[in-house]
Amino acid sequence: MPELPEVETLARDLQRLVRGAEFEAVTLYWPRSLAMPAPDELKQGLPGRHVLDVSRRGKFVQLRLSGPSYLLIHLRMSGHLQVESNTDPLSPYARAVFALTDGRRLVFSDPRKFGRIYWLTQPDLVLGALGPEPLADDLSLETFRSLLAVRKGALKPLLLNQALLAGLGNIYTDEALYRAGLHPLRKANSLAAEETARLYAAIRSVLQQAIDNRGTTLADARYRDAEGQPGHNRDNLLVYRHAGEPCARCGTPIERTVVGGRGTHFCPHCQR
């Protein structure tokens, strides 16, 4: 499933591929993929607008358009964004197709139909609830510490909370906790200073490494970049979907449990 590194890769691809492009028409094959506005408003309002730039905030792809207005796309579980020629065969899972005036199209496909598209003039309406970016220069260790210090809950659900920190999903949360040597059920406000520092460093290095590898593509969660290519970060996953296999550090079998309703992988020896 696309998390921060996959969305970052996608946004960089789209910045290179569609910056400056102009929308010609929009076709919705699954109108509920459009969270806002009403379908007719998008179909009438988008043609003629240009893509000024593409960026990422949390797990949202953000296209800043002329006007100005903003097209925000959240891929959720199974969403894809690809740029292709309008003569290519269309994916059977295409939910929204943005035809460009240059003969290409931006296709949002999404087998599970969980992804959502927003078109609005005030992006903070959607993005305003997000916490800080984990990789931002101004997210200091001290800021991170203050986020956790006042929280009573377990680390795993907290790190998945986008209002606390924006961009972590199930894969990189498990990987970061493993690298930091912290149990997913540890209470956030119980961390020693050194443990907080380890977690802070682990989150940032896990995410940066995944970006460097253009994201994680698993066998069934078929993440692809804007040109249809998989990422190659899979070999860097040490616990996620490794249940029963020996821990890379100590050899103890990796366990899988459910925390907060989500599959959680950890080493019972290295993570207390």
Place this chain on the structure above:
DNA sequence: CTAGGTGCCTGATTGC
């Protein structure tokens, strides 16, 4: 604030 549950969805996996 925290914890737990449900609904949204369908391809893949599991169970009998």
Place this chain on the structure above:
DNA sequence: TGCAATCAGGCACCTA
């Protein structure tokens, strides 16, 4: 072998 039930999971939304 084949079909039905279950699972996976990000997020909104609900209740306690």
